[in-house]
Amino acid sequence: MQSIRFFTALRDDAQDAIEHIGSVDILVGIPAFSSMESVEHVIRTIIEGLEKYYPDKKSLVFIADGGSTDDTREAASRVS
Numbered sequence: 001m002q003s004i005r006f007f008t009a010l011r012d013d014a015q016d017a018i019e020h021i022g023s024v025d026i027l028v029g030i031p032a033f034s035s036m037e038s039v040e041h042v043i044r045t046i047i048e049g050l051e052k053y054y055p056d057k058k059s060l061v062f063i064a065d066g067g068s069t070d071d072t073r074e075a076a077s078r079v080s
Helices: 012-021 039-053 072-077
Strands: 026-031 059-064
Touching (some): 026 039, 039 059, 039 072, 059 072
Parallel strands (some): 026 059
């Protein structure tokens, strides 16, 4: 099935990653503007909850850094 690209504010690499992942059962969105100090803990906590309560579901955690000028995006990318 061919995907259709819509106009979006997402960076091309983020849009490509989402298209590669395909569909998910659970999508968690985290607004994280200038949150480099706390974003790793928040992501890890969400992942733990998803693994504990929804182990059979395909999940995606999406971080929206809103153009942060600190290292929010880099901090979030350290979580795997």
